[in-house]
Amino acid sequence: MTKSILNAKKVDNADAVIVSAAYEKTASSRKGTINGPKAILNCLDTKLEFFDRKYKCEANKYIKIAQKDLGNISKLSPEKALAKITSESEKLVKNGQFVLLLGGEHSVSLGLFQALAKHNNPKDVTIVQIDAHCDLRDTDGDYSSNPSKYAHSCVLHRGNELGYKLVQVGIRTYSVDEYNYFSNPKNNITVFEWGLPAQVGNGNKIPKIEDILKSITTKNVYLTIDVDGFDPAYMPGTGTPVQGGLEWWYGMELIEKLITKKNLIGADIVEVSPMRDSVLTEYGAAQLAYTIITNKFRDKLK
Numbered sequence: 001m002t003k004s005i006l007n008a009k010k011v012d013n014a015d016a017v018i019v020s021a022a023y024e025k026t027a028s029s030r031k032g033t034i035n036g037p038k039a040i041l042n043c044l045d046t047k048l049e050f051f052d053r054k055y056k057c058e059a060n061k062y063i064k065i066a067q068k069d070l071g072n073i074s075k076l077s078p079e080k081a082l083a084k085i086t087s088e089s090e091k092l093v094k095n096g097q098f099v100l101l102l103g104g105e106h107s108v109s110l111g112l113f114q115a116l117a118k119h120n121n122p123k124d125v126t127i128v129q130i131d132a133h134c135d136l137r138d139t140d141g142d143y144s145s146n147p148s149k150y151a152h153s154c155v156l157h158r159g160n161e162l163g164y165k166l167v168q169v170g171i172r173t174y175s176v177d178e179y180n181y182f183s184n185p186k187n188n189i190t191v192f193e194w195g196l197p198a199q200v201g202n203g204n205k206i207p208k209i210e211d212i213l214k215s216i217t218t219k220n221v222y223l224t225i226d227v228d229g230f231d232p233a234y235m236p237g238t239g240t241p242v243q244g245g246l247e248w249w250y251g252m253e254l255i256e257k258l259i260t261k262k263n264l265i266g267a268d269i270v271e272v273s274p275m276r277d278s279v280l281t282e283y284g285a286a287q288l289a290y291t292i293i294t295n296k297f298r299d300k301l302k
């Protein structure tokens, strides 16, 4: 009998490794993402049902899932924290293992983008980003007195510079510089905004899942989920909430279709900031993590 979704004691022979990057340095408003990974892992360890309703089995009987904690990397400089995420992730990638990174703030994703870029040509990979924000700033100098290129609001600009194509989903706020950056066709960025009827047509404010999938031109995809991409009703515990995001089942369907139609090479879930009065966000993030892994390893399920 398996007793937890985190069922593999050793990292070495796990199919999927959930890497905790409890990093928080540049969060611009409400803090707390440093506590995100622990809260999500606690749900995966003891709270969720193992039974997968879609695949009709206890998925953790067939998929080996381990966790690896990078410790308190918030003490490090942004460059050193990222270097650690990159080198630790790269060992797993090199070993043919699937990495699911947990933040921390969105900046941590760059560590895994860099690790995967050593084994894949970024030009053949589309980063699919679920987020309220574009995170396409070049630096956070427009709102921080200590400007950095590694702030959470810059992470997809850095990813794009590595050569990755971007498809952004759930976007509902951005700066003029971000608008100019994603509007430049040279940057290979497609933005699916929420609440912009003119973009969707027919008076509808929400893009169609099939149109999002059709916009992805590569076979390989990476999925980065900032939980603030979902509606705050589902994911209230996050630093920079924006009203009116992805509905839960819409997000689940998009994620399942993306993983089953494309080749998912890596993923992350970031910006979970546990709240005192609600466990919704960490439960939701844990469900997303298990859904990503069960769909990724669906061929192992019986």
Ligand SMILES: [Mn+2]
Residues within 6 Å of the ligand: 131, 132, 133, 226, 228, 229, 240, 271
């Ligand atoms: Mn965001």
